[in-house]
Amino acid sequence: MPYRHTVGPRTHVFGDLATLMAKATPIRSGDCLAGIAAGSAEETMAARWCLAEVPLKEILARPLIAYEDDDVTRLILDDHDDAAFAEIAHLTVGDFREFLLTASSATLARIAPGVTPEIAAAVCKIMRNQDLILVARKCRVVTRFRNTIGLPGTLAVRLQPNHPTDDPAGVTASILDGLSFGCGDAVIGINPVSDSLQTMAGLLRLFDGIIARLAIPTQACVLTHVTTTLDAMNRGLPVDLVFQSIAGTQRANASFGVTLPILKEAQEAALALKRGTLGDNVMYFETGQGSALSADAHHGIDQQTLEARAYAVARRYRPLLVNTVVGFIGPEYLYDGKEIIRAGLEDHFCGKLMGVPLGVDVCYTNHAEADQDDMDTLLTLLGAAGCTYVMGIPGADDVMLNYQSTSFHDQLYIREVLGLKRAPEFAEWLARIGLTDAAGTLLPGGAAARLLTAAPDLAA
């Protein structure tokens, strides 16, 4: 059934729900590349008027990809919580926006299992940036492994000590620098150059040793393919978190070499290790708008909606951490600072609304029309929106992946401006070893020498 909206003498017609949602999306290069973006500014607004009138029940009843064709659609519908949905079942997309603006944190937590990714994406498209910030701030998603992530008033940081050759001494040097800035409560997580099990084993033992020697209440992760991590667990290596990149369609996940049964198997294997002391959230997922188009697996659906579908996949496995790598994929998907900022806020909002602990890799590549000023803007907006965590990379310059993200310094900035605290157990540890005062402010001098007890071979 086509959707129609009349503006003066013109009637805009949208062939189906996927088309309507694509045309209603704030313009971005990836949807233009896919040939599904609105052709004019008026068409975008006509689509939003039309989308605002669509009942949430209708979105639920019209899967964008057929149930029998796609296991992500099956996951979305099979996992759907009808009781949670009942509270919002009578609303249109436009009504839902107003409901969200007035809802309490408790209400938002109650309805989260009833919010499908398509519903989250639809309402997102008619919300301004300030709406996305205001509502996301009210959504609290708390997860635990060796500390507590996502409490109100906190922002965690992934310490990302990447190195162009995975050299253990070089990686350790970056970890010590990050710890000295009070980073690493979300995870100490490295993207290795090599995906060999041998490299992974060395890094896992290195991280496990540092965390044990300094008794840091945090967790480690080597971000390799889930099948490599499964292999590592089967060989008895110290795996805290299982990492995997995921996307919003079965075919896109297949292009990553991942299936839902593999994710389940890995989650069960990690749970069986019982390495979490405070909780059992053992999964870490990364996502990003454009990944399905890049894999030629987008089914004519806009990239923001597909991104929200990836969060449905994440939600099933109760992750500790999920982050969108918002500016990494390149300008053919998000062209400039404006598109990256909007997408970062959309992704964070949709994840939180669905009950997923969303962090953001606030980042860009050198061929995007963006710079560190845009990252400052997005980081500040995400801090206001209650973002779960961001990246901490030495000097914001990832020397392995060749992109720019947020730095150890940047998290100090956002804490000072917005008064955001670290995960409480990690904050207590920093105070106990004398790196910070009781309020979490870094104390001058001597930090490195104390941390070097974690790496005796570097002390000489």
Place this chain on the structure above:
Amino acid sequence: MSGPDDDLWRRLAALTPARIGLGRAGAGLPTREVLKFGLAHAQARDAVHTPMDAAAVAAAIEELGLSTVAVTSAAEDRATYLRRPDRGRRLSPESRKALDAAAEAPVDLALVVADGLSARAVHEGAAAMLAAFKPHADKAGWRLAPVVVATQARVALGDEAGQALKARAVAVLIGERPGLSSPDSLGLYVTFDPRPGRSDAERNCISNVRPAGLSHDLAAFKLGWLLTQAFARGLTGVGLKDESDQLIEAAETPESLAPPV
């Protein structure tokens, strides 16, 4: 700030190219570090946006005794190139005609020099890279097509160029996406039996070719090795693993890898 940690951080900083031990001014970076970062980003941006001087690149290649032919992709300018990767992978209609006209008898290898995302990498490295590779091609006796100098081009443009030139394989020398500390890096992509529609899984890649990375001599050796294997086995890509490192490690000196000129 300075303090008792300074020596220690200098020592730790020597262990990694990552920007550690920068010091801080409150929550911010010291001024010198803000400016160093800004300069590195400016150089990376310039590498992306500086137009390739195709005539100068062609002249430098012709000095090696190789003929050239200039082409453009179907992306008419940089803004289009960045938004429409599909257009950067295709020849413009005029360039397709020019290559069809330049094609003679079938050849073994088509070489394509492409601006990619860093014209600087091409300006500073392409001719020197070809100079290092030419002795390998001469020794193997490979028949070469005219070297294609391609503007606003992505890797896959080599597929159409190689097909038009009736080449058994194509090697694309292309400016890589610049990192903050590597604005001058060339990538080399080898594809056997080039034709439009080849996937990235059907190519072999040698990356990070630049003064501070992989040297031209080593890259030329690897390229020669990959092409020899590709011709012998009739394929490139995931089915052809780059094992040239074992030969390089076994060699006593890098010079001994070079074939006699």
